[in-house]
Amino acid sequence: MTATRLAVWGDPIAHSKSPALHAAAYDVLGLDWEYDRRQVNAAGFAESLGGLDATWRGLSLTMPLKEEAFRAATTRDAHAELTGAVNTLLFGDDIAGYNTDVGGIVDALAEAGVTTVRSVRILGAGATAASALVAAAELGAERVEVSARRPERAAGLVVLGDRLGVTVEPRALDDSALDADLTIATLPSGIALPPEISGPLAARGGTLFDAAYAPWPSALAVAWGGGRVVSGLGMLLHQAVRQIRIFRHGDPLVSLPGEADVVAAMRSVL
Incomplete structure (x- = not known):
């Protein structure tokens, strides 16, 4: 079986909690997807992106790559267009770019x-x-x-x-x-x-x-x-939920199957 591969790229990246968050979600969803991390700087982004093969489904991007990802995307959602920043790429016939940070902030504040x-x-x-x-x-x-x-x-x-x-x-x-x-x-x-x-x-x-x-x-x-204080961990969690919706459905607004259980599993690894 051909692997389905995803990863988070950035520089630095060793501190990222994204692999644990995504692994917890994929386990609940029953998805045999690989999600890793890779240190990529802005200068090396285009070459690294061009080296991906058809097993790659998408990427999460953190600093300093959100502007680079914006330029690489051939389609972009409204939040990406407004901010000039893309933190999620979905591969297919086009490279679709999304900004889930906006929704992550809104969702984290709503939870509070x-x-x-x-x-x-x-x-x-x-x-x-x-x-x-x-x-x-x-x-x-x-x-x-x-x-x-x-x-x-x-x-x-x-x-x-x-x-x-x-x-x-x-x-x-x-x-x-x-x-x-x-x-x-x-x-x-x-x-x-x-x-x-x-x-x-x-x-x-x-x-x-x-x-x-x-x-x-x-x-x-x-x-x-x-x-009253709200931690950025809520944003980290909820922007990742929206990313996983994109990787699963191609739409950050379509809920995941059993999403409450997915979110609970993700929260447990923060």
Whole structure:
């Protein structure tokens, strides 16, 4: 029998929990699929992709390959088109690209009871911030403040906000002016903001969703004190569920057979 192969690519990649998540799901689904990890950098992505044979069903992509995967895809879903980032490739007659990070954020927040917001602060203006902005728009946000060390990096997010019908205001991390219902932190893992910055952000930040989850609790989660905090592990879990729907059905919105059991098995390996 010919193997069905999948993998997660990125650089670095040794820390990835995706192989364990996918293996747990495939076991429940009764799928004899192989899912591995491979260290691939941006410069080597095109050559590595071109070397795959017909046994490959798809790929999960993490940093720094989401923009490379976007360019490689011949079709893209709406979230990928909006963000310019693809974290899932499905192979077939075409190379279909998807962004499941947006849905992962929305699903993780819904699981924590956050289903609608009006004002959102996004910390950071890097690659994940675009997915955070689209997720905020889908939750009903009307105003989004992007707080970053270099606010000028948020220029693309202002343009994206216009497309989404959301007012986006870039500001420095120490110059926040918004009383937010929700703060979405997209800062790199291990970043610790000084108390004179994290304190005011927490005081006016509403619920914190921190995309970083290693180590946990993050320095920012600790600074949030008694406020509600949602770990990025929820995003990791739910974006993977949507990926597996794609690999199984070709559609991130079509539920898996016995999906509650699948999700429970995946959660057990986090």
